[in-house]
Amino acid sequence: MKKxxxxxxxxxxxxxxxxxxxTLKENTKQEFEYIFxxxxRNFFLIEPKNMKATYFSKGEYKKAKSLVLKSGGFYTEGVFGKKLQSEVYINLIHGSDGEDGKIAALFEFYSINFIGPRLEISALSFNKILTKYLAENVGxxxxxxxxxxxxxxxxxxxxPVILKxxxxxxxxxxxxxxxxAQLDYALDSTFEYDDLVLVEPYVEGIKEYNLAGCKIGGKIKFSIIEEPKKEKILDFEQKYLSFSGNSKVKEAIxxxxxRLKLQNAFTRIYNAGFDGALIRCDFFEKDGEIYLNEINPNPGSLAYYLFDDFENTLNALANSxxxxxxxxxxxxxxxxISVNK
Structure with a gap:
């Protein structure tokens, strides 16, 4: 199945x-179609050979074929525009547009098969405040x-607290x-990104575990459990620049x-409406209890690095x-009405 x-x-x-x-291209054997x-919010068909960071930063992508979204999929523009071959699309847009429900809404509106969170659960999980209520609702x-x-x-x-x-x-x-003394400056800095800020206690040395998974044939397929290496907090550089060149992750002991508590918490979250998505949940462990930190509805590189059989998992999800x-x-x-008039 082309994706x-x-x-x-x-x-x-x-x-x-x-x-x-x-990263997903370089660490899988599948031949994808790449839609940038x-x-x-213009769409372009990117040739696999051009999937390099500088191709985008230099604006060279503007020379690529323009695409339009119609019923059933993406089409090249023009009189002789053709539908792309993909039968399933992977939503790999992080943050707004991808995780807030916009792309999901478009895909659902145009009857396009896609891997990713659906509209309603996107809106809930994109907002960290609403995520807290979601977790409470599922126990x-x-x-x-x-x-x-x-x-x-x-x-x-x-x-101490952490601002997000x-x-x-x-x-x-x-x-x-x-x-x-640090509070006002920290708040001002955080408010530069959002006018709503989540505040949580900062717990020194708390255990953190990441677990990804998806539902295939009505059953949750779990990844390995990862204990991320971090300094005080797992920041942007540790989260993304490290995994982009590293396809090996050791399973946490x-x-x-x-393990069962983590999988149970993940299952409760996933069953709240994430069917069709491969998500990653980040958890805290404190005194033997598991706490949800956050939900990653479109995890970096689809969390391929947490699966021993990622490509089989992806194919099975595409069929489920x-x-x-x-x-x-x-x-x-x-x-x-017309007849009765």
């Missing part, structure tokens, strides 16, 4: 998405938290505040009890996508 990768988008994480697509969405623990806006900066949680833009991923814009209900339109009602 296309859609990447880029109007997002703070635009460049990360490019790195993800290139530029900052103006998954989270650390204590509160939200701040530019008009309401009164902090109730005791220091509510609608931004990839560890962009986060800050650790250990004393009150955890007890059977912790949720079916879209097609509503029949008959015009019986309008016809009945």
């Amino acid at each position: 296309g990768i859609v990447f880029g988008g109007q997002s703070y994480e635009h460049e990360i998405s490019i790195v993800s697509a290139i 969405c530029d900052e103006n 998954v623990l989270t650390l204590k938290w509160e939200s701040l806006t530019k008009n309401s900066k009164n902090l109730n949680l005791p220091l 833009p509510s609608r931004l991923g990839s560890s962009i814009g986060i800050a650790i505040v250990k004393d009150s 955890v007890s059977d009890e912790i 996508l949720p079916k879209t209900r097609k509503i029949p339109i008959s015009y019986n009602y309008i016809n009945s």
Whole structure:
């Protein structure tokens, strides 16, 4: 089954998405069609040989074939425009456009098969505040938290805390505040990215575990459990520049009890509406309890590095996508009105 990768988008994480697509190309044997969405939301068909970071940073992609989105897929523009071969598209746009539901809405509107979160769950999981309510609703623990806006900066949680833009991923814009003298500056910096900020306690040395997975044939397929290496926090550089050149990840050494708790928490989150997506959940472990840190609905490079059999998993997921209900339109009602007049 031919697959296309859609990447880029109007997002703070635009460049990360490019790195993800290139990394996926270099670490799989599949021949994808590459669809780039530029900052103006124009689509271009990128030749595999041009999947290099400088091709995009220098604007050379503008010479590529322009694409339009229509019923069933992407088409080249022009009188003799042709439909691309892909039967399934992978949503690999990180952040806004990709994870907030815009692309999902377009794909669903045009009846396009795609791997990625659907519209409703995208809107929930893109917002870190709403994610907390989602976790609570399915019985998954989270650390204590509160939200701040530019008009309401009164902090109730005791220091130290960590500040996160509510609608931004990839560890962009986060800050650790250990004393009150740092708070105003840290808040101003975080508000540069979002007008809604999530505040959580910063726990020194807390255990962190990452787990990815998807549903295939009605059953969750789990990746290995990763314990990410980090300094104080898992920042952008550690998250993305490291994995882009490293396809090997060692499985974390955890007890059977912790493994089952992680998988149970993941399953509860996934079953909240992520059918058709391959997601990664980042968890904390404290005193034997598992807490959701965040959901990555479109994880970097689709978290291929966490699967021993990634390509088989991807192929199986492509064949297990949720079916879209097609509503029949008959015009019986309008016809009945016309007859009675």
